[in-house]
Amino acid sequence: MQQVVVIGGGVMGCLTALELLDNGRQVCLLERGSTGQEASWAGGGIVTPLYPWRYSQAISALAEWSQAHYSRLCQQLHQRTGVDPEYTECGLIWLDHAEQDAALAWATEQRSPLTAVDSDFIYQQVSDLAPGFTRGIWHPQLANVRNPRLMAALKKRLLQFPEFTLLEDTLATGLKVEGGKVKGVAHSRGEQAADAVVVAAGAWSGDWLGDLGMELAVEPVKGQMLLYKAAPGWLPSMVLNESRYAIPRRDGHILIGSTLEYAGYDTSTTAQALESLRASAHGLLPALAEMQPVVQWAGLRPGSPDGIPFIGEVPGIEGLWLNTGHFRNGLVLAPASCRLLVDLMTGKTPEMSAEPYRIEGRIGIR
Template sequence: MRADVIVIGGGVMGLLSAYLLANAGKRVTLLDRSAAGSEASWAGGGIVSPLYPWRYSQAVTALAHWSQDYYPGLGQQLLALTGVDPEVHVTGLYWLDQDDQADALAWAQREGRPLHEVPVESAYAAVPSLGAGFLRAIYMSGVANVRNPRLVKALRAALQGMPLVTLREHTSVAGFVQDGARICGVRTGDGELLADHVVVTAGAWSGELLQSLGLSLPVVPVKGQMILFKCAEDFLPSMVLAGGRYAIPRRDGHILVGSTLEHVGFDKTPTEDALASLRASAETLLPGLESAELVGHWAGLRPGSPEGIPFIGEVPGHDGLWLNCGHYRNGLVLAPASCQLLADLMLGREPIIDPAPYAPLGRLG
């Protein structure tokens, strides 16, 4: 059956875009070349905030603020619907010895965000596992992390229960079907699939897909490596960030530490050098991790983009072709707002925020 919308890419952007469009009555076919949610959406940390929110443009800030408010309700909705808890875990976040602390505080005052300088002693009192020697701290209350592997599992389960959604995993897209200037479907190994609209949510691979149309989308893979420890459930009560590395507590005592930033193309092989560097950072930040069980080390590919501003909207000159990609380091935090904005634009609704900064117009080669 012909779909209203084909979504290419089953990460959090594709899953949530499909979910919102199907909820609005659209017939959606979601395609992924492997298993849904198995790339960057699975590999990331899941902090529901940009790592350094004061360093980003208003375009990123607007998406982040909307999403932060939306996440708790989304988590509850998916748990009720699927029985899978994405674990939206509110812990707050401490930044330690931040060089641009003054910029952070000015941003918080300007944006009305609950980020404040705190005595370093209060950081040590709140996080007894913190390493010695830190001199300054700023803290933002209300910051959550989402257990992203469970988020994508919950979204996938929700889609499988929706009669308007067809999920086709292990289906690669080789190109687009065109009717004049209009995009009206995709070519796969199983043949052509047709739809009124095609949405590219293929993360780091989005640029490669658009090359077949002679379009240059400035989205490139940026490798990030992470490690995972298992500790007591009360080992780390808050997220902490210092020296460019962060530690994220899950409710069950797992601690994520990340991450690297590597421009090595599509290679996502974990390396011993990164493991050593991440372990050293982890043990400086939280010395108790030296004796903790290391249970995982992996890499993922972020969709790097200029200034981290995603591409959301219809591609000019290619009617029917839409983008929701290029979120760089902030895919998980920006996903709810990005997907809601995409749905608003596709459905002709009043958009939740000004769509102009994300429009592909003038941003593609």
């Protein structure tokens, strides 16, 4: 049975591992910390790019496939693990957006159910919004997933497979290559033999490839978030205005996000971000001004040029594969990205074109 090592325990690494196991492979997952505790935990969990009409077809193709499969994925994980990822179709309203005409034209072309709505609709849908919004774009089917619970469900599901090994608090330190072919991975506990290796290390992927003498355009981009607690159902839909959003959870928690900061690997929270996020929260939902935030946190996105991920085999090293660089859309694109990668690894005909994500011509040699 083919042995695959996956480096990185975020949503990309875990879903890649699950797809590989479902295809009869043995999988060892190496995670430098705890599974699912980096960007996959820190994000908002909206199952769409924030502005889908701005993106290239490369992103749209992955997003559309993932959106069509997310509900079933979460149902299966819930049934098999007892952990509910809380996939919730609550809809999203873009408020007073300057690109409304472009968004609606895109929706017509893509047959997306985006519609223009007036202020009456907006305040009927979300009665506690701040006054003064005059128009919006409404997508009734958009969902969010409670990403910490999604990651908990994925971890529990993986551990149900006898062919799966999880090594947490284990740093991958080097690739074992013989004759241009992958043979294994050296790590902080020793070595792991492998017929193939998948690098799904998120914001750290560029550094890992750098140790192999390659330049991969993936860098950490910090995002800070704020959490409030209201009554369940108080915010019935997601709302977005001026790049800031509010996301309701089923139990009444409300996420406010997020910042976009190029600050290296710094994951500290800042007073400046707290002030900015609170101002956005109050500007959207004035009642939040009467509440104290529950917690503030930060995570590191794997930034990449144009947000187009790297999915495929690395030229010159047989058996070394990448699934990284999804920038702000990791959770959004994960189901499609992982299916595509594993289709390529197992010789299946992919359900979508692999061309936009291929590695050839997109990495440099040092």
